[in-house]
Amino acid sequence: MKTYYVGILAVLVLTGCGGHVHQLVKGDNTQFASGELVHDRGEANRLVLVAAGRSYEARGFVVERQTNLAEMRKRYYGVNPKHWQRIMSGLDTDHVTYTAETVAKSADGQEASCRLMWGGGAKPAGSCTDQAGAIFLVRFE
DSSP, X not given: OHHHHHHHHHHHHHTTOSOEEEEBXXXXXXXXXXXXXXXXXXXXXXXXXXXXXXXXEEESOOEEEEOOHHHHHHHHTTTOHHHHHHHHHTOOOTTOEEEEEEEEEETTSOEEXXXXXXETTSOOEEEEEETTOOEEEEEBO
């Protein structure tokens, strides 16, 4: 019986019951040396950005999920009904767009306002704006 429960636990861990974790890609025009985005955990969503000597963090932000069903209906309804049914049932997530907006704060009170967007199967990317108004592009693996 103990083996049965260990097996169930292993399946849950391997199927990804946790959130998605993405590491920041260091770009040429970013002030951030490293970072991490964790999403799909609701209140445990987390964005961490590390700049020279300062770490910004945001927790508990909302990740919105949207699908343009009107556009998908025009494209697939009469042409490919099976694909349309998969989209409507939620089995086809290639047409889903995710967005997140949050303000990451440092321990000394500095803030970076970040907007991220990605599609199903794509990696998060967007920009962060510091309090001085400088915009920094961010991209995650």
